[in-house]
Amino acid sequence: MVHPEGTESPPGLVQHRPEPPARIVVLVSGSGTNLQALIDAERADEGRPADTAFGGTIVAVGADRTGIQGLERAEQAGIPTFALRVKDFATREDWDRALRDKVAEYRPDLVVSAGFMKLLGPDFLAAFGGRVINTHPALSPSFPGMHGPADALAYGVKITGCTVFFVAGGVDDGPVIAQAAVAVEDDDDVDTLHERIKTAERALLVDVVGRLARLGWTIDIGKRKVTLP
Numbered sequence: 001m002v003h004p005e006g007t008e009s010p011p012g013l014v015q016h017r018p019e020p021p022a023r024i025v026v027l028v029s030g031s032g033t034n035l036q037a038l039i040d041a042e043r044a045d046e047g048r049p050a051d052t053a054f055g056g057t058i059v060a061v062g063a064d065r066t067g068i069q070g071l072e073r074a075e076q077a078g079i080p081t082f083a084l085r086v087k088d089f090a091t092r093e094d095w096d097r098a099l100r101d102k103v104a105e106y107r108p109d110l111v112v113s114a115g116f117m118k119l120l121g122p123d124f125l126a127a128f129g130g131r132v133i134n135t136h137p138a139l140s141p142s143f144p145g146m147h148g149p150a151d152a153l154a155y156g157v158k159i160t161g162c163t164v165f166f167v168a169g170g171v172d173d174g175p176v177i178a179q180a181a182v183a184v185e186d187d188d189d190v191d192t193l194h195e196r197i198k199t200a201e202r203a204l205l206v207d208v209v210g211r212l213a214r215l216g217w218t219i220d221i222g223k224r225k226v227t228l229p
């Protein structure tokens with residue numbers, strides 16, 4: 001395939017090797033603690049030698065709503081922000097194209113959906129396919145969708161966790177990059193379980209984004225296999 005920058009990959013493979021530091025756009029819908037973990041990781045780079053650095057720079061933070069803590073965190077960090085609300089567009093497709101165009105302005109190597117509560121549509125993914133990752137608070141393929149912690153609790157599993165994956169157009173079903181397990185405690189409710197998952201999720205996301213930024217990645221679409229060289 002030929003990705004938007006024009007680098008050719010063998011058929012069935014998507015390969016990206018960002019120029020350091022990798023340009024990252026983060027999409028949020030809520031409290032933005034995952035975003036904050038990425039901001040903190042980038043800040044920790046200051047003064048460090050390049051070979052131990054995080055390797056990415058957050059060039060913009062976008063949201064599907066206004067008045068959220070995630071956008072405030074970005075503003076406090078001096079990162080450009082934008083918000084595009086679905087209800088301000090005639091159709092969902094129009095919103096998807098507007099989001100694509102806005103994100104494209106920042107020329108991202110990587111788009112990180114970090115608690116972004118909207119499915120990205122076909123036009124967005126056509127522009128950034130193979131460069132969009134998401135984090136899900138369950139161990140895929142179990143419990144996809146908006147209620148991963150609640151569904152895990154309701155099912156009665158003893159182990160759940162979080163999954164970072166490349167977005168492929170479905171619901172939490174793209175090629176898996178990394179996962180972390182979290183034990184379910186007897187006295188957990190949805191909030192306590194989700195909070196413990198989010199602690200693991202932030203560490204996993206920072207680790208994955210840093211490795212993608214520093215090393216680049218290859219996705220074998222047919223085999224659903226992600227490798228970081």
Ligand code: GRF
Nearest residue numbers: 030031032033034115135137
């Ligand atoms: C995370 O658990 C994410 O996986 C889920 O929503 C939560 C977002 O948390 N979709 P935050 O906004 O990063 O604090």
